[in-house]
Amino acid sequence: MSDTVEKPPVPQDFDALRTAILERKGELPKRLTQVAAYALDHPDEIAFGTAASIAISAAVQPSTLVRFAQHFGFDGFSGLQLLFRARLRERTSSYEERLRTLEQDGAALAESTTIFNGFVAAAHRSVDAIAAAVDPDAFERAVTLLAKSDTIYLIAKRRSYPISSYMAYAFGKLKVRCQLVGTSAGIDDDMLAMATSKDAAFAISFSPYASESAAQARMMASRGIPVVSLTDSAFSPLAECSTEWFEVVEADHAGFRSLSASMAFAMALTVSIAEKRRRG
Amino acid sequence: MSDTVEKPPVPQDFDALRTAILERKGELPKRLTQVAAYALDHPDEIAFGTAASIAISAAVQPSTLVRFAQHFGFDGFSGLQLLFRARLRERTSSYEERLRTLEQDGAALAESTTIFNGFVAAAHRSVDAIAAAVDPDAFERAVTLLAKSDTIYLIAKRRSYPISSYMAYAFGKLKVRCQLVGTSAGIDDDMLAMATSKDAAFAISFSPYASESAAQARMMASRGIPVVSLTDSAFSPLAECSTEWFEVVEADHAGFRSLSASMAFAMALTVSIAEKRRRG
DNA sequence: GTCAATATGGAATGTTCATTCCAGATACGG
DNA sequence: CCGTATCTGGAATGAACATTCCATATTGAC
Structure with a gap:
């Protein structure tokens, strides 16, 4: 009898290691979990870095990296690193191959x-x-304009709405006051009526333009x-009534953008505005 | 006057080094030619190996490798090796090069x-x-799964919500029945309760994961x-309860994604699902 | 053929690195 | 609340490494 403890085999390739990490992530101590997450999220860093540099990036001690490797059956960190390097070698070739295949015969896929x-x-x-x-x-100029405004009204409908909704979320996190217009019900115009010249508006609209957005922006x-x-x-109807306007042409695929x-x-x-405010 | 000898600049990327090697390979001594040939034929070995291991593979002395690097203006072998490593990194994302350019003259802007x-x-x-x-x-597989479902429930909160909201918009245009979960009020769970095994769910969640989304997906x-x-x-808590899951790591800028x-x-x-349905 | 200049091999060196070890911290069970 | 087991941070250690140095070999010129 050697050991009563079950000894899973040492992973021989990156996928095996990945699987092993995912399987055992529940039973891992705090710092090792941290390393596990970092390893899977930044495999390139593990492949190229030194134990010291990786330890800094992952905010752990070098010794923790060694312990992590040993937890999965390797002699030390170096053994584990080999898997990450091997993966990188294989991927470069297979990724190139894949790209080439894509370009050549898109029909077969x-x-x-x-x-x-x-x-x-x-x-x-x-x-x-x-x-x-x-x-x-x-x-x-646009950043300056919006940064000095009191409340930013975000006007967007339909296809543009997801963008303004994300901006609203981010502004919330950044403690920048904003008002999302176009959410629901018919209260949009009531909300806009409260805007003063101390405020500003950011409007988004793509063809076919929602007439409502254009009207609100004009107003x-x-x-x-x-x-x-x-x-x-x-x-765009937005262009003519805007202090500043930007053109973004989303390339389309099969008519969808x-x-x-x-x-x-x-x-x-969003971030530029928040940054400008923060700096005064 | 410092030097009468012409001093070519130190190559800054792999292509420059490659060019330099090809240009000067005629005037190189025997062993250095040997190294040059080996380097261009086995770039991956140079990237990952140690001076000792490469020396053995190339049948030269480690010191020759150092001399080779110095011939091309590097401090030592390590400096040259960085180029070979950078090359491997860029293979995966060739955009790094342009990034560097942006970062370089970013200070004055x-x-x-x-x-x-x-x-x-x-x-x-x-x-x-x-x-x-x-x-x-x-x-x-994911497309097939979702295409054959009756109604697609889109689960997303906070940062992920804009994505699902756009999908809901596009599904609407494409006449694919879907239900956006996470809009407002507390009716989410009631909506989800109506789902049957003929339906399917598409969940989106990024770190820090909204516990609600995970719970709903698990349910x-x-x-x-x-x-x-x-x-x-x-x-992600989503990964473990999903039939199929996909990983997207949005690169961040200053902590914002x-x-x-x-x-x-x-x-x-979205479009793939609609297309699959249309074809039968 | 001899000398000088350069190239080469191999040992010596100093540095960097992974690893180990231990003391303190933390979580856990009684 | 105490004791035990596990985990964690950081310094100590020893190995591996790139680099340098020097003696020898090779090349080319006269």
Whole structure:
């Protein structure tokens, strides 16, 4: 008789290790759980870093890394690191292969895969496009404008609504007062009626433009309330009544657009405003 | 006058090094030529190995490796090795290069510009990451699962809510029956109670996980309703109760995450489901 | 063929790193 | 509330490592 304790075999590849970690994550002590999460979330760091550098990133002691490795049957941290490196070697080749396959014969793949790749590619193009299209000076002006306002009214309907809803969430976290317009019922106009010239509005609308959003933005503008807007064309009704406006053209896949670029823009605007306020 | 000898600049990336090696390989001594050939033929070995192990593989002395590196302007072997490691990292996300450019001249720009660039870069990285992380087969299974369900329940709170809200909008346009859970009031659980095993759920939750979402997903699962989920870590409570789950790690900028990659994924899923239904 | 300049191999060196060890902290059971 | 077992942080340790140095070998010029 050797041991009464059950000894699971040492994982031989990354997937086995991953499985083992997920299986035993419940019974792991606090710091080891922390390492487990870090390892699965930042595998590249584990592959390249030294025990010391990884320990700093994961906010643990180097010795904890060693203990973690030993928990899973390795001699020490180095043994575990080998798996992460092996994974990286394999992935580079297989990932390249995959890309090549995708580009060549999209027909042979499952339709869902084609659609997925299409949206990923569209997201890439959209983000590229917005990076090129947004004028830094205009962006800075918009940030200044919104940062000094009292309450920010977020106007968005339908397809744009998810963006403003995320901004509202983020503004909440950042302690920036805002009012989400377009939620429900018919109280939108009542809410907007309370806006003063100390406030500002951020409106989002994409073609086909919700006439309501445009009307609300115009109304705000006519009352001397600055309007910043995000839209997809210079011909948008929003453009003409806005103090500052930005164009984001989401690349489409099969006629459908994701909001990847708009989301990036929205977050950049949100965080910039909060940052500007914080600095005074 | 310092040196009459021409001093080519130290290569800053792998391609520059490769070019430099090819240019100067004629004037290199025997052993250094040997190292040069080995380096270009086995770049992965250089990235991961130690000077000693590489020396054995290349049939040279460790000191030769150091001399080789110094010939190309590096302090020592380690400096050269960094380039080989960086190359492997960039393979996975080739956007790193452009990121570095942005970061370099970010200091002189307005803060809002820096933030904007940061989010654009983060969006790019996120989209790259999700392209690599999503397994086409798993995606196809998820699509099949959701496409054959009667009603799709979309579970998401807080930060994830904008995504599900966009999916609900798109599903509506595509005539796919769905129920958005997490809107308001306390009617969520009542809505979920109506779900049968003919239905399915799609849950989204990112760290810090809303306990409500996890509980609801678990509840659905326990009643035999298939759950597909989108989350940001294998440790997510969603992962363990899902039939299929996907990991999307949104790169962050200054601690804030946009939803660019998640949005692309959501739209791909939505459209794929609609397409699968349409085809029968 | 001889000398000088360069290249090379291999041992010596100093540094960095993973690992171990121990003392204190924390959680757990009685 | 106390005692025990486990966990954690941090310093000590020893091994592995890149690098340097020097003696020898090789090359090329005269």
